[in-house]
Amino acid sequence: xxxxxxxxxxxxxxxxxxxxxxxxxxxxxxxxxxxxxxxxxxxxxxxxxxxxxxxxxxxxxxxxxxxxxxxxxxxxxxxxxxxxxxxxxxxxxxxxxxxxxxxxxxxxxxxxxxxxxxxxxxxxxxxxxxxxxxxxxxxxxxxxxxxxxxxxxxxxxxxxxxxxxxxxxxxxxxxxxxxxxxxxxxxxxxxxxxxxxxxxxxxxxxxxxxxxxxxxxxxxxxxxxxxxxxxxxxxxxxxxxxxxxxxxxxxxxxxxxxxxxxxxxxxxxxxxxxxxxxxxxxxxxxxxxxxxxxxxxxxxxxxxxx
Numbered sequence: 001x002x003x004x005x006x007x008x009x010x011x012x013x014x015x016x017x018x019x020x021x022x023x024x025x026x027x028x029x030x031x032x033x034x035x036x037x038x039x040x041x042x043x044x045x046x047x048x049x050x051x052x053x054x055x056x057x058x059x060x061x062x063x064x065x066x067x068x069x070x071x072x073x074x075x076x077x078x079x080x081x082x083x084x085x086x087x088x089x090x091x092x093x094x095x096x097x098x099x100x101x102x103x104x105x106x107x108x109x110x111x112x113x114x115x116x117x118x119x120x121x122x123x124x125x126x127x128x129x130x131x132x133x134x135x136x137x138x139x140x141x142x143x144x145x146x147x148x149x150x151x152x153x154x155x156x157x158x159x160x161x162x163x164x165x166x167x168x169x170x171x172x173x174x175x176x177x178x179x180x181x182x183x184x185x186x187x188x189x190x191x192x193x194x195x196x197x198x199x200x201x202x203x204x205x206x207x208x209x210x211x212x213x214x215x216x217x218x219x220x221x222x223x224x225x226x227x228x229x230x231x232x233x234x235x236x237x238x239x240x241x242x243x244x245x246x247x248x249x250x251x252x253x254x255x256x257x258x259x260x261x262x263x264x265x266x267x268x269x270x271x272x273x274x275x276x277x278x279x280x281x282x283x284x285x286x287x288x289x290x291x292x293x294x295x296x297x298x299x300x301x302x303x304x305x306x
Contacts, residue, residue, distance in 0.1 A: 002242070004104060005261045005284030008069035011051065011179055013116045013244070014062040015103040016079060019095050021229045023057040024086060027138030027222060031055065033157040034085045035139045040154050040171035042078035046070050051178045052117045055139035056127070057224065061120040063113070065179055072286055075102055085160035090226050108245035108254055110180025114196070116244060117178055121145070121193070122200035128208060129216045133197050137218050144175045145193040148186050151175070 018024040025031055035055045039062075043050050049065035064071065083096035107113040119126075124136040133142050144150060152173050161167060177189055184192065208214065242258065245251035264282040272279045272288070281288060 002262065003265055004072065004242075004286065005258060006066070006069050006071060006286040007284045008066060011063065011065045011107045011113050012071060013103075013105040013107060013120065014064060014071075014075060015059060015105075016075075017059040017098040017100070019098050021058050021098075022226060023224050023228045024090060024096060024226050025055045025060060025138070026057045026224055026226050026228075027055075027136075030089045030157065030159055031086065032139050033154065034082060034089065034159065035060070036152070036173060037154045037157055037161075037171055038078055038081040038085065040173035041167060042074055042081065043173070044171065045077065046074035048074045049176045050141075050174060051113070051176055052120050052141045052145070053139065054120050054123055054136075054141065056123055057138070057221065058230070061123060063107070063117050063120055063178065065176070069286075071104065075104075085157065088160040103240055105241050106243040106254075107178075108243060108250060109247060110178065112244045112246055113178035113180060114192075115246070118193070118196045118200060121197055122204070125201050125204045128204070128213055129221055130218055131205070131215050132201055135218050137222055141175055142193075142197070146190045 025035070032055075035053075039050065039053060042048070043064075047067050048071065049067055050062070051065060052061075052063040054061050064074075066074075079097055079102070087093065087096055105116070107116050121133055121140065121142050124130050124138075124140075125133055130136050133140070136142075144152070152175075154171050154173055156167060156169050156171070177184075181189060181192075243251070243254055245254055261282050261284055265285055268279050268281045268285075269288070
């Protein structure tokens with residue numbers, strides 16, 4: 001498992017799967033309330049900027065901007081809340097999420113961020129579940145992207161959460177545009193999202209026609225049992241990308257920088273194990289030996305002291 005480079009201000013596509021690909025996030029009212037409430041609470045606690053979200057039946061996608069450089073703790077907190085609440089809702093005790101590390105893909109440039117946002121929104125269509133993105137019955141940020149309303153108030157669900165507990169009775173979920181599109185008007189942004197989603201809907205429609213497939217349909221999605229799994233076989237040993245960048249020059253530079261970070265971190269870790277007391281770790285090191293470097297001491301050469 002490669003160590004992540006965590007730098008404030010970067011945007012990521014986050015993906016987390018349910019255990020054994022089960023439909024534990026299958027849409028219903030409780031799932032919607034829990035997912036939205038937990039996202040709102042976690043984003044506020046860790047000052048995360050939410051750019052897009054969707055909960056499929058057996059996985060979730062988030063596009064977020066990590067404003068303070070603490071997305072691993074945000075992700076852990078959010079996933080823990082969702083797992084506990086929905087395990088109570090599903091009357092189960094086993095692990096809710098797959099044991100593999102959640103995937104976090106660094107979205108380098110504005111067009112990369114927009115492309116992954118569209119990928120997230122079009123997930124139900126690309127998976128042949130529904131014909132249009134707006135038909136998906138589960139949690140999705142798509143309606144918010146098309147309206148001038150960028151916030152939603154979510155009441156604390158009755159499932160799992162104590163009425164007199166520490167978490168707020170109501171949380172506000174703020175949806176921001178992906179970084180790099182501030183110059184667009186509200187109508188311009190809505191049109192850009194709508195047009196890009198329609199392109200993906202048309203592409204999926206043509207692919208289904210060529211293959212002779214049909215969509216599963218909204219009603220069938222809602223009828224599925226939480227313990228059901230997809231009929232398709234899971235791909236094995238598939239690579240896990242850590243960045244998305246369409247610009248080949250920028251992509252090569254980012255890859256070289258990332259592996260330079262890995263080498264520097266590994267060398268610093270070896271020095272720490274050998275007993276050195278003042279070891280400089282490279283910029284982006286988040287956790288060393290169980291210690292979170294939330295307030296790093298940076299030297300003149302750009303290294304973080306553990």
